[in-house]
Amino acid sequence: NAGVMQNPRHLVRRRGQEARLRCSPMKGHSHVYWYRQLPEEGLKFMVYLQKENIIDESGMPKERFSAEFPKEGPSILRIQQVVRGDSAAYFCASSPNEAEQFFGPGTRLTVL
Amino acid sequence: DQQVKQNSPSLSVQEGRISILNCDYTNSMFDYFLWYKKYPAEGPTFLISISSIKDKNEDGRFTVFLNKSAKHLSLHIVPSQPGDSAVYFCAATSGTYKYIFGTGTRLKVLA
8 A cells, every 4th residue: 555645756946937746645545634844844734635625724825825636636736936935845644534644755845 | 833842953862772852832722642753855654642631652662741731742762773863743733633743853863
């Protein structure tokens, strides 16, 4: 049973470009969470999704950030018009219910 | 406002000795606490957890202690091994999916 998969592992974007981060949850998991870790900080909750539904996006910046978890395919975290302050590690986690979360390896986004 | 604090950014311990990692929290509504271990270039891996109805939980070399009155928990690793060298994150939740993480403590176990 493969773990949570994230791709790409590293992503470099110039200011103003779009970043798309993908997360495939563990098999049988229908709950997906996105966290962001800025340098020297802990992971901060961004958004919680179930298939086709955003349950809680209280940790998402109001502008430029969006997330989806379609019926088919991975969950996508999309950042439009990236700025240098978006540079961070973005972790996805999944769970079979609202219990223990299993984390993926993360995507390290660098904005030049 | 940092609700979960890990005040020691780093800790070095000799192999075979005890490692004690500390975590403080401010929100009295937190009722479930977790420790995660993170190696470089990997995601956090769940290590051990404790519910607020307990004051101790043990799993092999890892023991977590919870002091609710002091809003403090600690992770004890004994004996420490070089493979334990990693960043350890404390996390807390008030019965929901929203984990609040500390900033982490980098543990280095010296051979």
